[in-house]
Amino acid sequence: SQTIHQWPATLVQPVGSPLSLECTVEGTSNPNLYWYRQAAGRGLQLLFYSVGIGQISSEVPQNLSASRPQDRQFILSSKKLLLSDSGFYLCAWAPGTTYEQYFGPGTRLTVT
Amino acid sequence: QQQVKQSPQSLIVQKGGIPIINCAYENTAFDYFPWYQQFPGKGPALLIAIRPDVSEKKEGRFTISFNKSAKQFSLHIMDSQPGDSATYFCAAKKAGAGSYQLTFGKGTKLSVIP
Numbered sequence: 001s002q003t004i005h006q007w008p009a010t011l012v013q014p015v016g017s018p019l020s021l022e023c024t025v026e027g028t029s030n031p032n033l034y035w036y037r038q039a040a041g042r043g044l045q046l047l048f049y050s051v052g053i054g055q056i057s058s059e060v061p062q063n064l065s066a067s068r069p070q071d072r073q074f075i076l077s078s079k080k081l082l083l084s085d086s087g088f089y090l091c092a093w094a095p096g097t098t099y100e101q102y103f104g105p106g107t108r109l110t111v112t
Numbered sequence: 113q114q115q116v117k118q119s120p121q122s123l124i125v126q127k128g129g130i131p132i133i134n135c136a137y138e139n140t141a142f143d144y145f146p147w148y149q150q151f152p153g154k155g156p157a158l159l160i161a162i163r164p165d166v167s168e169k170k171e172g173r174f175t176i177s178f179n180k181s182a183k184q185f186s187l188h189i190m191d192s193q194p195g196d197s198a199t200y201f202c203a204a205k206k207a208g209a210g211s212y213q214l215t216f217g218k219g220t221k222l223s224v225i226p
Contacts, residue, residue, distance in 0.1 A: 103155035
């Protein structure tokens with residue numbers, strides 16, 4: 001069976017510090033991968049998605065970036081965090097040939 | 113422009129009641145409509161999904177009703193329980209190769225009181 005992991009689970013970072021969130025998927029190959037952000041009590045905002053190694057599509061201009069160095073690894077980064085980057089970051093994966101999308105447990109980021 | 117409109121924003125029902133959450137869409141290219149359930153502090157979980165070639169789909173106590181002509185779909189929860197208290201999101205996806213994104217509604221916070 002497939003499993004998606006995210007770490008860290010929670011993170012408190014000062015404004016201006018760098019960020020690296022990691023997502024890995026087990027039990028599948030060549031998945032589509034996604035990063036979402038969810039502000040407190042709000043909906044899901046798609047940030048990036050990837051259909052293959054090194055292939056990244058950005059949905060929202062911001063100070064975040066994403067990379068996919070390996071088939072089942074997706075990384076969300078920032079060089080300098082802003083207060084507005086606080087939120088719940090969710091990674092999701094989808095089998096390449098189907099419609100279903102499955103979410104990870106999320107990372108709660110608080111920028112102080 | 114919000115492409116999937118979800119209502120209501122919040123909903124309170126008594127145990128055993130049948131909460132109904134509605135979603136409407138504009139883009140006729142959508143051909144996959146899932147519902148997600150999210151508990152506080154957790155990632156959303158895929159609950160049930162429907163394609164436009166059927167008008168209804170049931171999985172346990174959860175039912176999706178789909179009205180293609182009205183471009184609307186809804187989630188019904190039969191015999192609701194306090195454990196169903198969560199935020200529910202509808203979503204839609206376009207058909208065709210090269211379409212990878214889900215478009216989400218803004219969510220409905222459901223509270224089921226004992």
